[in-house]
Amino acid sequence: MKRPNILFIMADQMAAPLLPFYAPSPIKVPNLSRLAAEGVVFDSAYCNSPLCAPSRFTLVSGQLPSKIGAYDNAADFPADVPTYAHYLRRLGYRTALSGKMHFCGPDQLHGYEERLTSDIYPADYGWAVNWDETDVRPSWYHNMSSVLQAGPCVRTNQLDFDEEVVFKARQYLYDHVRDNADQPFCLTVSLTHPHDPYTIPAEYWDRYEDVDIPLPRQRFADAEQDPHSQRLLKVIDLWGKPLPEEKIREARRAYFGACSYVDDQIGALLKTLTDCHLEQDTIVVFSGDHGDMLGERGLWYKMHWFEMAARVPLLVHAPGRFQAHRVSQSVSTVDLLPTLVDLAGGTLERNLPLDGRSLLPHLRGEGGHDGVLGEYMAEGTTSPLMMIRRGPYKFIYSEEDPCLLFDLANDPQELENLATSPDHQALLAVFLDEARVRWDIPTIAEATLASQRRRRFVADALTHGRLKSWDHQPFVDASQQYMRNHIDLDDLERRARFPQP
Template sequence: MSGKPNLLLIMCDQLRADVLECYGNSFVQTPNIRRLAESGVCFDRAYSQTPVCVPARHGLIAGVNPFELGLVDNSLSFEDIRHPLPELIRSQGYATYAVGKMHFHPVRKHYGFDRMLLSEEIASHIQDDDYLLYLQENGFGDVIEPHGKRSEHYYVPQQSELPEEHHSTAWTASRTCELIRNNRNRPFFIFSSFIKPHPPFDPCVPYDRMYPESAIPMPVRQESEKHPDDYSIWTQNDYKVNGIDNVSDDDIRKMRSYYYGSVTQIDKQIGVILDTLEETGLRDDTLIILTADHGEMLGDHYAFGKRTYYESSTRIPMIVSWPNQIPQGERREHLSMLQDVYATFIQAAGGALPLESSGKDLTAACQDPNIPSRERIIAEYGQGRAMKFMLRWGDFKYIYHANGERENLFHLGLDPNELHDIADDHREICSSCRQQLVEYYKGYSFQEALDCDSLRSFPYEQPVANGYINQYPAWPQTLIQDT
């Protein structure tokens, strides 16, 4: 070893924090993630600023707020990243690898990765995707949608067509373990990114029946939330489940059961990765961060998907483990976000943090719980009428919706399930929050958020129902042509 720690970033797609044992869930089995947490520090107030795949991931590797890249939704048009994380780490003498889902555009834009072993959620050509090539080579090239059937089946729970050992979850862990073994004599940075538990929820046998539907807890919700303030919830419910009134309690329980099964299936493979680090004698020399790009509503507040600022969507796990360097089995209340992964890894590698980075080194808070937390997190999602903002501080969360200038205010200390909107009772707090947001976005010259000296607004409008959308219809046709 060179004296530099190995760096391992484990990301799960659409993994909400409260589904994990180490975040208080006693129902879903995640013993290996708990094992990781017991060897490190859990951050209890970690958030995805723009809770959807592309902005979250690119904000992480850029070390800046996603909107600074021009990303407020899943657009594939954005600013160049000036100081990408893998490039800065490679400059410190590291071998750098990407495994699994990156969601980059173009798909093989490497950002400083020496090698990319990709398993993307949607591939345009089989030759671009290492996992699809693997399936073809191993006799599973006839499986047209190996990550689960989409379109009108997008949120329909389904058993994977693949055996567990060939599922993308196992493939991602296996490729990660190969890289660990092959690089045991030089420092490495591996970004290991699982597609799941992103929908479709398609666990393998036996995970599809691991959680009996009769035992599944129902979502946190109340009847009044069937008519949400959030424009994105209206839209997502329409195309994901064809409208909230079309989803029965049995449907929801089954959906949650299969999501939980997918999480436990991932947990098993994370255990395989941890075992490999221990078998190779590298565990003590490896700084691991486990996180997610965003969460999943799973019916909470009568909503499905992400793209909202309820805790289920925007709060993410953030677990930091570095044996002999930071405490073990502790928790931190510091407000944290994905750019902190950027800062933590760069500084652990011995690099200098770029001035424009908004990240903070998480190991500092791990080592000293008295280091002050950032005072607030400001977040934004969407364009036009769908635009909304979050201000998170102390025990409070404020949300502003451009559609009709709707506002929500929650006291998470007293109301962790966000069932009691207190905005009408605290107009002075809401007014202060709006002014803070205005001044903040003025400082960045983010004009899309502003209308002169106010936040952008539109007359209130409820979306028109369109029903299911045919997602990525080119996916199966392209692969059939390629095979």
């Protein structure tokens, strides 16, 4: 029996709590809403590190950041770490990536047979965090220009990228059905929207012309924030600089438009599946790398464990295999590797490390695990900041900052820190004991700092002399494209047509 095709679509920085299939929302995403209505939706899915590269390395490998050195956005992703692409290749899949994965280091494939585009972000070590100078704000950190310059546009760097990503992905599907239809594929399509900057063409800006764009529900004075949030305000250059309300509203409107843009790209991919008669044999998985605070609690972007930054969309659309339903238990993107292997009919290697657990029982409606572990060692930290999510509770753990404990069932806005509640000291002690058994913070901190120092040294050294870029260079053999004199014209036209006459 032929293994199912897998189309794995990712959005960058899409905050799950704002999407209409999770809560009432003005965001217009009809294609995703249809997939959600027909598929299995995970209501409590999280990233395992609220930053692009660490989250993605964890997602593709099924291992937590500290296990694979995924410390920050310039962390080297070792070539010998198995990914879902390695697993699926061994099962006979064609594996391809179109779009962003933010791989850092000289290996830019990590199991994918081919990458159809370059990456939008650099592959070098230039964005390494520096715990040796925690009070120095590097020039490449986020600032508030994304908000202050929010509004409609004609063109952006991100539009250039995503339109190539989708074009190349659709072309891959056309080529597959014409040339390799008997071999299963796993195509990963990774868009960079709705990631800031908060600007989008007028077509999408205008979709929200008559929409009441909600402002953030919760705001805190700088001095009222937890210590990590205070550091983040300084990281993004917002400390002591209140934003005009109108710019906040415009940034959120542009973000909503960018979500609609992502939805249109997904619609184009789904149409291509249908046009190529692939929709019945293809499992569609949709998720993301982290969310965006979008001004909630006075914070922007990601880099914290609050719901807006840490929760991600996750749905699996395969109506012929799984009945539509919702999953309430907490899961995370570290679970995707074993899930994709299960969906492909493969088995995991018992002697290889793995932190994720398959979501297949959840997909079948048989129940499953409820628990998420998170690790963050990047911008805004001075030591590791960890998270445990289980049942109604979220526990945020640091040995340098006061712990945070929230009951999300009764306090979804995360306003009451139960770590200071006398009635919850026993529960706090249980979480704290588990965290200290699970994580050797001094060892992780030492490894993080050592990696930062190595990468800063190497990055500086590589600026001297001749530059050898690690950025992926997609190869196109023009001699085999379109019409060429060494290819029979009638045969070429026949093979290029679908369906064939």
